[in-house]
Amino acid sequence: MRTFPGGVHPFEGKSYTEKKKIEKLPRPKQVTIPLQQHIGAPTKPLVEKGQEVKAGEKLAEAEGYVSVPVHASVSGKVKALEDIDHPVAGRGPAVIIEAGETEEWIETIKIDEKYQDLSSDEMRKRIQDAGLAGLGGATFPTHVKLKPPEDKKIDVALLNGVECEPYLTADHRLMLEYPADIIRGFRIIMKILGVKRGIIGIEKNKKDAAEVMKKQIAGEGDMEVMVLPVKYPQGAEKQLIKAALDREVPSGGLPMDIGAVVQNVGTAKAIYDAVSSCRPLTERVVTVTGPGIKEPKNLLIPIGTHYQDIIDFCGGLTEKAAKIIMGGPMMGIAQPNLKVPVIKGTSGILVLEGKQAHLPFEEPCINCGRCVEVCPSHLLPTTLQRLVYHERFEEAGKLHLMDCIECGSCSYICPANRYLVQSIRHGKRQLLRLRKKAG
Template identity: 50%
Template sequence: MKLLTFKKGAYPPHGKHFTEDKKIEDLLPKGDLIFPMSQHIGAPCEPLVKKGDRVLVGQKIGAAKGFVSSPIYSSVSGTVKNVALMPHANGSKVMSVIIENDGLYEEIEGLVPREDYSKLSKDELLKIIAEAGIVGMGGACFPTHVKLAPPPDKKIDAIIVNGAECEPYLTCDHRLMLENTKEIVEGLKIVLKMFPGVKGYIGIENNKMNAVKVMKEAVKGVSNIEVVVLKTKYPQGAEKQLIYAVTGREVPSGKLPADAGCIVQNVGTIFEIYNAVVKGRPLMERIVTVTGEAVKEPKNLRVKFGTSFKELIEACGGFKEDPVKVISGGPLMGTTVQTLDLPVMKGTSGILALTKKQAVLPQESSCIRCGRCVEACPMNLIPSILDSLVKRREYDTFEKNNGMDCIECGCCTLVCPAKRHLTQSCREGKRTVLANRKKAN
């Protein structure tokens, strides 16, 4: 079997054994729910409710402001306790709606399946997807309707479904492919209906052969969908790397997948397109992998947005030892959090609790000029040079050396024998460049 892959990359320990065989369990929230009005790339939402209002399941509580934005819906019924600034997983405070859950889960009228969507136009489907609040469920959280509306001069000929899930420890996409196979295929058919004559690909790494098997069975006889097997390598699920692996095309520096004729969507996103179009339900919940050496009973949980991280940890039996670090997401692309009093949001793919053995970032030593970071970087950058430029605050030169192309995957830091914090430097450099651009405008 030919395994498709990209150039360079790294091979981190998987850590998936904790949950890859754990079926998805439903978790109903107990306490108050917090809905940040910023759960996506783009403009934050504007709250549509105020303190004292009663809300229902499926009621819009945050209105999208602008084309690159995405509405937010209540996942429970209850009473709005407050609309205020609350802690966010990114370390800031954002405007949020706090709802006291009444436990009744009364739904707003209209959340009913569509009898037939086959006659809907592309514009009608786009409107449904936009109104449902669907964003990239792999963690990037880019509004899906924007991706599905490329400029007219971009000729799309490939829709690629990302089932790689290359991030260590996370298994939410893997379980989704095993347990909701037909829905994912139907969701892809809906997207393909929007792009007549275009071929669909479902890319899955070869450490998930059971998912490959069920997906191939589900698309048997479907001429415009192909399941492709990817080599297990990190970051196989990054858009540009996935496009190269599946099509052999390179997305130019500073360009988007559409410039290579491709649209990439996570399997979770495709599943939510099915839910919105076929079931008539907006995005209100997601699967979260709760895992790590510090967790007593790691699980894959289907969780309503707004549910506290603390409740997810409790549903997994708590900690068997105090974690040194808790990460929202995976160990390489995730964000370290300082509290469990944070809500599950659209981009919360995992909660990872690590012990001292796994979590402590080693002390840096001097670069030994070995070039391993260059050999590993999937974006063909020179991380060691970018690191030194950031340390010297030479941000213009950082930008000229294509530092903004860094996808912050962590490959360079992973392979560096000197334990240089290369990814962290590149992240700091990118943020500074963007901040300087904003000041200049």
């Protein structure tokens, strides 16, 4: 089977939820909807305190092309517009809505039987208006990714059903339970990009999903399912492209530089909803899991729901629960409290116990070279860390610091517990800041 160089095999942890069907979380009494949930320009609020809103109504509009609007996930009254603890950015502005007694939706959501006849531009417009940003976690505005510059010839679209991050099973369940919607969304992606080849990448540990998707594409001669070995980070865009197409994204480049565009399976379903019925992105599937959760589940959750409400629905925390992470253990972000809300990029809520929750002390590097062996981006993590510790960011840049995909494989494998990915992430931010300052 095809794969990419490097990578690691962390504990999978998927048995907590891989057999659990997606349940719908009961409507929360209050939601907190951050105004920035995507990579790109911020949004401008359109509502005021005290205003009544319907579910699906636009709360904030995109400012600029690389930006997407934000919508209400419940109907009710705007209680406040204020800064909150943001699950990714630390702090950020949000609209807080108190849900009304009954759910009222905007009238514009309805099935368009003729959506397939829309032009690529009309489809992209619906995707942009729906506020779509990559649901795999990267949250890059979807309409931008689907409009590569004229000089980039795209010949293949990849649908990412790899879900290599340990513990997470949201994409796995989506493929089992919504295969038709996902493939309709993939067909829209292929039409917009004008490509005649579509590959659906799925890791071998999800054989049932691969079978379901194969059945779903029977008769679609331009699509194929590619089963890939279980290895982390197989689901990272560049690694998926390397495995599926044996093409390498150049240093500092993007998949579109080598003729490929990758979209996640959850995004494909949301694309279908947006294009076929003008449905904005107001909910997503989240895996709520880990040893610190009493009843792990896969849940369909309104954007803006507080972690506390979700964890209560999952039976609460265990006595030893010690750390809450948005996402998985390799690339996730530790959360400060249970008031933080679900956003478009929340693929999982992972609760770890006891020892798992603490970073061990760093010890001196023993020059074993394992971090170099596993780095899927062909970097020298230990050298980069040393340069970052000495604030030699420009030198680290020359050693391709910015090509680090922050997968954490180097830190995972290191016998000396070096804080490699943490240092490199810090170095990337500093280098970006310096470059911005220098113009």
